[in-house]
Amino acid sequence: MSDLTPGFPLDDFDRITSQVRMLSPLETMFRAAEETLLATRPEGFEVEEIGRLALKRLPECEQEQALDELLYTYWEAHAADREMWARHDAGGSL
Template sequence: MTPFDEITSDVPLVTPFQTMWNAAEETLLATQPQGFEVEDIGRRAWALLPEAERAQAFDELFYTYWEAVMADRETWTARDGGVS
């Protein structure tokens, strides 16, 4: 591992979809202070995303969903006393 790799190993990777998500959320917070749904952020982020980045973003959405499903299962297993 190079010194650069060591220094940057703790820096989180920001994907194009995350960048567009953050931009969409900021816009909605500014333009719709009465509130909005998470789907509004996602749809706006997807629309802002360059076509070339969409395949990677689609995979990212699948993995993010899977991580949430697994975390939910782990939470329910822990609540049920370790019985899955």
């Protein structure tokens, strides 16, 4: 039995896959878009193009969740940057 699934024993598949990080639809499309652009435009591209292509390829029903994910990810980066600069301003190192 598992603490996460009381009353339901885990089989080998469940035990193995419970350790695998699940990718969101946006992450999956982002990786696919990057691979496409790397293959079709080896001379280079802007990072925004990856995100725009990934969003465009997502089914419409998943686009709102993807936008939420992007906004949350931006906020995490913004907060981490602010914390880093606060440590620096307090005399710490970057």
